[in-house]
Amino acid sequence: xxxxxxxxxxxxxxxxxxxxxxxxxxxxxxxxxxxxxxxxxxxxxxxxxxxxxxxxxxxxxxxxxxxxxxxxxxxxxxxxxxxxxxxxxxxxxxxxxxxxxxxxxxx
Numbered sequence: 310x311x312x313x314x315x316x317x318x319x320x321x322x323x324x325x326x327x328x329x330x331x332x333x334x335x336x337x338x339x340x341x342x343x344x345x346x347x348x349x350x351x352x353x354x355x356x357x358x359x360x361x362x363x364x365x366x367x368x369x370x371x372x373x374x375x376x377x378x379x380x381x382x383x384x385x386x387x388x389x390x391x392x393x394x395x396x397x398x399x400x401x402x403x404x405x406x407x408x409x410x411x412x413x414x415x416x
Contacts, residue, residue: 330398330399330401330402333354333398334354334395334398338352339351339390339391339394340352341384341387343380343382343383347363347364348362348379348383349362350384350387352391353391354394354395358384361380363376
């Protein structure tokens with residue numbers, strides 16, 4: 310029974326750390342870029358767009374499709390970086406446990 314108590318205590322500690330990690334990730338801001346940095350997007354840890362910066366050279370009303378493609382590319386670049394940061398933080402929390410694919414914490 311003593312082991313069960315320790316297990317519950319560890320689960321409670323992990324849950325508290327998970328909450329702290331989620332708060333930290335929500336405050337994180339990560340930038341993505343496209344077009345050689347001419348278009349930049351900043352996302353937070355909730356994948357919300359915080360800023361968009363567009364070089365004036367891209368503002369061509371005759372070629373809107375290029376601008377649209379660059380926005381998508383910059384967003385996807387930032388999204389990949391946010392996901393990588395989340396994986397890194399999760400690795401710190403789980404102590405390097407190799408969790409099976411699709412396994413989500415908290416339980």
